[in-house]
Amino acid sequence: MTTSVPQPSFGPNGFVIPSASQVLTGVTEDINSAFGGNLNPALNTPQGQLASSEAAVVDNVNQTFLFLTQQFDPAYASGRYQDALARIYFLERNPAQPTVVQALCTGLQGVVIPVGSLVVAADGNQYICTEAGTIPASGNITLTFECSVPGPISCPEGTLNQIYRSIPGWDSITNPADGVLGNNVESRSAFEARRAASVALNSIGSLPSVLGAVLAVPNVIDAFVTENSTNSPQTIGGVSVYPNSLYVSVVGGAAQDIGQAIWSKKAPGCAYNGNTSVTVLDTSPGYVPPYPAYTVSFEVPPPLPILFAVNIVNSTLVPANAGTLIQNAIISAFSGGDGGPRAKIGGTLLASRFYAPVAALGSWAQIVSIEIGSVNNASASFTGSISGTTLTVSAVSSGTLAVGQTISDVTGNLIVGTTITALGTGTGGTGTYTISASQTVGSESMQSAIANLFEIAVRINQVPTVSANNIVVTLI
Template sequence: MADINSAFGGNLTQTNSDGTLALTTPQGQLATSDTAIIGDANDQFLYLANGVDPAYASGRMQDGIGRIYFLTRLAAQPTTLQVACGGLQGVVILVGSQIQDSSGNVYACTTQGTIPVSGTITLPFACVSTGPIAVPASNGISIYRAISGWDTVTCVSGVIGRNVETRAAFELRRQQSVAANAVNTNDAILGTVLAVSGVVDAYVIDNYSSAPETIGGVTLGANSLYVCVAGSFTPLTVAQAIFTKKPPGCAYNGNTSETVTDPNPIYSTPPSYTVKFQTAVNIPIFFAITLKNSAMVPSNALTLIQGAIDEAFSGADDGIVPRIGSEIFASRFYSNIASLGSWAQIITLQIGCVNVPTTQFTGSISGNTLTVSSVASGAIAIGQFISDTTGIVASGTQITAGSGTSWTVSIAQTVASETMYGVVPNQNDVTMNINQEPTFSAANVILTLV
């Protein structure tokens, strides 16, 4: 107002009772508008200045910083499933063939396959919608668009999709990409592997001693490198990424082998090397939630809680997700469930996985019958989740009845004799081994009202 008054020769006379110039006058409105314009310009400049700093950049500015490092923000990805398709020999399941889960989500086949003489072929399916959708139970899917001779579908395993990469996740990946510019360091290998298309998580460590060592539940050979990778990726591409960054003469560990040819043009006959790495095992995390019972608890409380856990597990709320070798705290999921409403009064929330089992035994499953041949530790009981470290046992499988060596399980399936675990979610935290990728399935949630 002082500037406006000066501009008009100091002769503005319409004032308030205290002698100040009135904002309700035309000149007052002119001063107010100019102030808003100047304030907005300053705000925009401040946003631009902060956006130059990677610690504060977001949106378009963060995308620009990423491009300096040849990075682009990761797009949303669909949940993908490995589905056992059963039917007549010779029936072709085309790309685009569709199935549906019990929540109405539709998945399309991404790789064509022909049902063999065994009557079953496992093919990949991707949800037609992107984002973190929980992997359904093995019997939680059905054929959506029929093909003559295609009779059954069973979900074998799956990888939860993701939303568009968050500001925090993109900045972390940018930092890792800087390390990828180096060679002969674990950070360089990790950053390069994480940049491979389809890789959703990775873990890199080395054993520099001259004797084997057990680290994070995995035994590493002497003077060797260990790389564990999770996601839906081309193994050779991962092996090539490792080869370009690893120190020469360093041995490998893992369950996946690929032959990589040295790309250096100096060789007339390029040498080839066998590169090994670990493909992560999907380990389900089980949840047991006890809420205070009241008339306010809705009939679909379990479904709402499953969705809240899924949001936290997939990082849809803050971009932080459970990872290979990480420690997962039950408290991580409190706020998401509590935010569902005043009815969600948590008494206890605990988690569990095969790393902290109640019992370990050798058994096989045929249909709904679990046959136990020996018990290594603990005691098998009704209500326990059944799991393994191979990912063969269907998510959500629980013991519903039985005793001794014969038990009834909730999901019909066929599993050859192997080491299995009875899991009760009664832990405040669990730690993943460095070969394990934690996964979530809605079928692995127990809700109790008291």
């Protein structure tokens, strides 16, 4: 028995299969030979239909075996096969992780806010405090809260505003910036990145080993690790790092667990950087209480709100809720919900990353452009106050204000997505401007920015965040 259908082969490039057209040609030749030759090979003939059906069966089997062989490569494995490969490293896929919010707690000096304290956002979701803190003389302290419901639940600036379980002396809470979106069940790409990092987890002292240990801490969403091995301060990723020191930036997870993970992989005596410090005890065999204590510092990065300007072609096919659909698609992709990489600390954010999730909404989503922006590329930095829909600018330290710019602050007093809609007495500098949302804000430092870039470099002390209010969809 012979056949003209090309056979799959194993070689240096792995399992290689013939193309569907090659299979069809071979099957057609076999059928023609079986019937003595001179058959019409047209696909609309009985013999042509028989050939195309048989070729489809053969190609489907080939594709099945090709898929199977690819699943033994960690770079391509998915689902059950990826879980099996990871089990070799004693890893399991992370479940959904909660949204993390840095919240400003205000009250009397000396009041302790313990781990487990509950607060409520405007959408009704409860958030749990993950690190204890004592309100200092300033009357406020910033603590980390995690949503009680896992997944990429949005918590826009200023919406975490209600104390659920009262503590005497703790007066109020707010989030000055958007929360960092959580994850759904760990995606294929994220799981593979963590598996690769876990290989270094067995080592001591190297940056990959520190990163692997930190990423292994429960509920850690993202982390970045670097070091300055010189005897003078160095600027790395937009941040000044102490001489001979380790820099760890991390979002999510319990502070004590993160500190323990860092210390376990970097020998005592190392200098640290960051805005958060914990005390780690060395309980190694041979030591008895009081155990040697070490202070480990790391950075809990503030959010960097990302602005989006999406322009699509207007037509009768565009649904009435197109804006909401596009906003949801971008928010999902931002957290890696589409299977791609999530926006990360110290990474480069590309506008092109969001073309595919928007285009996947349907043929109506004909993209003209997607642009991004942030205060890393601020249009203006200024001092201003707001009464109603009037912004009064008293001083401008840099740049020029203009219609269409989104304004923001670091206090959380501004409504997210507030834009300049018209000029008043101001024409780029001091004076008055009309804004999109009525509010009252005292005089403070503000910045304005516009989404007019195709890529943004996120500093290593920033975690990119996104809010529907900062995603502007325009039909043109």
